[in-house]
Amino acid sequence: MHRRRFLQYSAATAALCAAPRVAIGQSPGAPGFIDTNVYLGRWPFRRLPLDAAGRLAESLRAQGITEAWAGSFDALLHRDLDAVNTELADTCKAHPLFHPIGAINPKLPGWRETLRKCHETFDMHGVRLHPNYHGYTLDDPDFTALLAEARKRKLLVQIAVRMEDTRTQHPKVAVPDVDPAPLLASLADLPGARVQLLNALRTVSNALLLQRLGKFDVHFEIAMLESIEGVRRFLDRTPGTKLAFGSYAPFFYPESATLKLRESILSEDELSALQFKNATALLPT
Amino acid sequence: MIWDLHCHLTRALRGETPAEKAAHLIEVGDRHGIERFCVYMGIEWKRDPDPDNFPKQNDDILAAVEAHPDRLFGFVYLNPKHTRKSLDELNRCVRDGPMVGVKLWVAHKCAAPELDPIVERAATLRVPIFQHTWIKTTGNYPGESTPMDLAVLARRYPEVPLICGHTGGNWELAIPAIRDHPNVSIGLGGFDPTAGVTEFAARALGADRILWGSDAPGRSFASQLSKVVGADVPETDKEKILGGNLKKLLTPILKNKGMEV
Ligand SMILES: [Zn+2]
Numbered sequence: 001m002h003r004r005r006f007l008q009y010s011a012a013t014a015a016l017c018a019a020p021r022v023a024i025g026q027s028p029g030a031p032g033f034i035d036t037n038v039y040l041g042r043w044p045f046r047r048l049p050l051d052a053a054g055r056l057a058e059s060l061r062a063q064g065i066t067e068a069w070a071g072s073f074d075a076l077l078h079r080d081l082d083a084v085n086t087e088l089a090d091t092c093k094a095h096p097l098f099h100p101i102g103a104i105n106p107k108l109p110g111w112r113e114t115l116r117k118c119h120e121t122f123d124m125h126g127v128r129l130h131p132n133y134h135g136y137t138l139d140d141p142d143f144t145a146l147l148a149e150a151r152k153r154k155l156l157v158q159i160a161v162r163m164e165d166t167r168t169q170h171p172k173v174a175v176p177d178v179d180p181a182p183l184l185a186s187l188a189d190l191p192g193a194r195v196q197l198l199n200a201l202r203t204v205s206n207a208l209l210l211q212r213l214g215k216f217d218v219h220f221e222i223a224m225l226e227s228i229e230g231v232r233r234f235l236d237r238t239p240g241t242k243l244a245f246g247s248y249a250p251f252f253y254p255e256s257a258t259l260k261l262r263e264s265i266l267s268e269d270e271l272s273a274l275q276f277k278n279a280t281a282l283l284p285t
Numbered sequence: 286m287i288w289d290l291h292c293h294l295t296r297a298l299r300g301e302t303p304a305e306k307a308a309h310l311i312e313v314g315d316r317h318g319i320e321r322f323c324v325y326m327g328i329e330w331k332r333d334p335d336p337d338n339f340p341k342q343n344d345d346i347l348a349a350v351e352a353h354p355d356r357l358f359g360f361v362y363l364n365p366k367h368t369r370k371s372l373d374e375l376n377r378c379v380r381d382g383p384m385v386g387v388k389l390w391v392a393h394k395c396a397a398p399e400l401d402p403i404v405e406r407a408a409t410l411r412v413p414i415f416q417h418t419w420i421k422t423t424g425n426y427p428g429e430s431t432p433m434d435l436a437v438l439a440r441r442y443p444e445v446p447l448i449c450g451h452t453g454g455n456w457e458l459a460i461p462a463i464r465d466h467p468n469v470s471i472g473l474g475g476f477d478p479t480a481g482v483t484e485f486a487a488r489a490l491g492a493d494r495i496l497w498g499s500d501a502p503g504r505s506f507a508s509q510l511s512k513v514v515g516a517d518v519p520e521t522d523k524e525k526i527l528g529g530n531l532k533k534l535l536t537p538i539l540k541n542k543g544m545e546v
Pocket residue numbers: 291293475500
């Protein structure tokens with residue numbers, strides 16, 4: 001009896017994960033199920049079970065994901081970001097589930113050329129920033145300059161608010177969470193700039209701030225969204241904000257994000273917004 | 286079979302009363318097939334509750350368990366700084382009441398001698414002790430135990446089932462710290478779903494010493510379940526971790542209370 005319950009659960013989970021693939025991915029011309037927050041390369045502090053691109057792709061596909069936007073863990077500490085981005089682009093070419101999102105550090109000399117390559121050489125649709133590991137805040141003029149340049153190129157700017165719970169960081173590499181509040185001022189001067197905050201929703205919980213950010217083209221994703229029925233609660237508390245799907249695999253078990261969709265009762269429109277519509281809106285037009 | 290070791294009745298849940306909040310917890314848990322929920326501490330918490338406060342928190346749990354006796358297991362919340370009252374609460378809620386475990390949080394470090402009378406009484410009643418543990422890079426609360434503190438207690442009471450809550454947060458440090466104490470299991474709930482934790486624990490401890498819990502409603506069931514559903518361990522181990530081990534741990538007290546298991 002107990003074993004049967006368990007198997008029912010497993011089957012139900014499999015059905016949930018399979019549903020988007022059947023319903024969306026296989027209908028011709030449909031946009032698919034997009035994971036906006038994955039990483040390739042090596043997490044600096046431990047090996048992860050899925051830190052090989054092939055295994056990660058296989059696992060995400062099994063969850064129904066048809067497209068994954070990938071940054072590189074190497075971006076956190078490496079200084080030669082051109083090399084990091086080249087390797088990322090090559091890996092994504094070998095595993096076409098992944099779309100590369102280049103790393104930029106606006107505190108490094110030459111970041112404009114790195115950005116140009118991301119756009120023109122690698123044909124990336126966005127860049128990913130790690131301000132806490134790179135030592136700047138979002139009121140830094142170099143960040144604002146990058147935001148302006150990305151806007152000119154119609155590139156999405158993803159900002160990782162945290163990579164890890166600050167309580168579990170390596171004591172010699174302990175960095176604070178990124179405060180997104182200064183974005184309000186920079187975005188007021190840069191209409192049309194598109195930003196997505198990654199790993200934001202456990203730390204940034206002020207509904208008023210979230211809604212003010214959402215009035216600009218600032219998007220969120222669910223990887224670190226917690227609490228019971230977290231997705232439902234977020235949509236109810238901050239109506240109008242744009243929420244995309246993000247797993248933060250392979251640092252997190254990818255099932256964490258897909259099971260969140262099962263935990264909340266969502267309308268068909270809300271589900272399709274989460275699975276691909278909101279992500280698609282972040283792509284260059 | 287999924288049994289959740291670690292739940293609360295705090296504000297994130299709908300409703301005003303403990304019974305209403307528990308109903309919401311169960312409603313959402315049902316979407317994942319969770320059959321049983323261990324609940325502890327009241328609707329409002331205190332890190333170092335005085336002798337008047339923690340009995341009130343236990344009253345919340347008693348009310349919830351009374352409303353949902355077939356779905357909830359209550360653990361009694363104690364403060365080892367107040368020995369007399371803690372022992373009274375153990376008698377009221379476990380010996381003479383429906384509760385089946387002990388919850389210790391961050392009032393007092395668990396290696397302290399003040400724990401002894403509580404552990405001895407819990408052993409007599411045959412209930413496990415869930416001890417919150419963390420190793421925080423950012424610094425622990427003054428009375429907040431680490432898994433290393435729990436190992437000290439486990440050495441004094443090698444026969445008493447102890448649970449290392451939150452797997453210490455920093456699980457690569459926590460699991461080796463309690464590895465040599467077979468009476469210590471780890472509680473998988475209440476930290477980020479960092480990939481590899483369950484595989485690491487299964488290698489170091491064996492699946493029998495891993496207990497799944499969520500720490501809902503502060504956490505989602507989803508993120509916490511992924512630690513088992515997504516782990517690269519055999520299906521038979523997943524069944525143990527998701528409920529079989531907890532059922533085994535609670536069997537003595539459930540039998541004592543004449544509850545069907
Ligand atoms: Zn808890």
